[in-house]
Amino acid sequence: MVFFENAPAKITLSLDVLGKRVDGYHDVEMVMTTVDLADRVALTSLDSDYIDVSADNQYVPNDERNLAFKAAHALKDKYHITRGVRIDIEKNIPVSAGLGGGSSDAAAVLRGLTKLWELDIPLSELANLGASIGSDVPFCVYGSTALARGRGEIIEELLPPPVSWAILAKPNIGVSTRVIFNRLALDDLSHPNTPKVLDAIRKKDFHKLCNQVGNVLETVTTSLYPNVLRIKEKMIQAGANGVLMSGSGPTIVGLVEHQHKAIRIYNGLRGFCDEVYVVRIIGHASPC
Ligand code: C5P
Numbered sequence: 001m002v003f004f005e006n007a008p009a010k011i012t013l014s015l016d017v018l019g020k021r022v023d024g025y026h027d028v029e030m031v032m033t034t035v036d037l038a039d040r041v042a043l044t045s046l047d048s049d050y051i052d053v054s055a056d057n058q059y060v061p062n063d064e065r066n067l068a069f070k071a072a073h074a075l076k077d078k079y080h081i082t083r084g085v086r087i088d089i090e091k092n093i094p095v096s097a098g099l100g101g102g103s104s105d106a107a108a109v110l111r112g113l114t115k116l117w118e119l120d121i122p123l124s125e126l127a128n129l130g131a132s133i134g135s136d137v138p139f140c141v142y143g144s145t146a147l148a149r150g151r152g153e154i155i156e157e158l159l160p161p162p163v164s165w166a167i168l169a170k171p172n173i174g175v176s177t178r179v180i181f182n183r184l185a186l187d188d189l190s191h192p193n194t195p196k197v198l199d200a201i202r203k204k205d206f207h208k209l210c211n212q213v214g215n216v217l218e219t220v221t222t223s224l225y226p227n228v229l230r231i232k233e234k235m236i237q238a239g240a241n242g243v244l245m246s247g248s249g250p251t252i253v254g255l256v257e258h259q260h261k262a263i264r265i266y267n268g269l270r271g272f273c274d275e276v277y278v279v280r281i282i283g284h285a286s287p288c
Pocket residue numbers: 024025026027028133134135136150151152177178179181182
C-alpha cells in the first residue's frame with residue numbers, strides 16, 4: 001500500500017527571540033504560515049521492519065540523518081510498531097533555505113504513517129513527538145498559520161493571514177540555523193512587534209501586516225551573507241508590500257496582494273537571484 005502526503009514549505013511572518021535558555025536553545029515568538037511550494041512524500045509498506053528513506057536531491061541524506069527517517073523511527077519507537085516503511089521524498093522546497101523543508105517532510109511522515117499504520121493519534125500528540133525531531137516540526141504537523149513559542153514547540157493556531165501571494169527569492173547558499181542562533185547578540189536586537197502582527201492577522205489588515213513583518217535573525221544572516229541584504233533591497237525596490245527573511249534564511253519573502261504583481265516582481269528578480277518562486281499562501285491545514 002502507498003500513501004502520498006504533501007509537505008508544504010513554511011514562511012515566517014514574524015520571528016522574535018526573547019532570550020537564551022539553559023538547554024542551549026532560544027525562546028522564540030514566531031508567526032508562521034504555509035505556502036503551496038511543497039515536497040511530496042510517498043510512504044510504502046514494507047514486509048520487513050526497516051525504514052528506508054530516499055530523496056531526489058543530492059543535499060538530502062538518504063539515511064538516519066534525514067528528519068523524515070527520524071520521524072518514522074520516533075513513531076515506531078513510541079507506539080511499539082513492528083512494521084516497516086519506504087519513504088520516497090520528491091524535493092521541491094529548496095534545502096537549508098529557511099523554508100522548513102526537512103521539518104515539513106518529517107511532519108508529513110508523522111501524519112502519513114498514522115494513516116498507513118491506522119493509528120489513532122491526535123495532531124497535538126504528533127506535534128509533541130515532532131518536537132523531539134526539530135523545533136519547527138510541531139508547527140509543520142499542523143501545517144496552518146500559527147504563533148509558535150517556547151523553542152518553537154508551543155503552537156497556537158491562528159486565522160489564515162490576509163495575504164494571498166508571496167515571492168520567494170533564495171540565493172545560492174545554504175544556511176545553518178545553529179550557526180545563526182549562535183551568533184545572535186541578544187543585547188542588541190530590534191524586536192518585531194508580535195502583538196501587532198497578530199492584531200493585523202485578526203483584523204485581516206494586509207497593509208498593517210506588511211508594515212509589521214520582521215525577523216530578528218536577519219541582521220546575523222545578512223552580516224554573514226551580504227547578498228541576502230541585496231536581494232531584500234531588490235525585493236523592496238520591485239514593490240513587494242511586506243519584505244522579510246524567512247526563518248534563519250537565506251530566503252527573502254515578499255508579500256503582495258495580487259498574482260499579477262507577484263509575477264512582475266518574480267520577473268524582475270530572476271536576473272539577480274538563482275532561485276525565485278511565486279507561491280500562493282495556503283495558511284490553513286489542507287487535506288492531502
Ligand atoms: O531544533 P532544531 O534542531 O531545528 O534546531 C537547530 C539549531 O538551532 C539548534 O541546535 C539550536 O542551536 C538552534 N535553535 C535555537 N533556538 C530555537 C531553535 C533552534 O537556538 N528555538
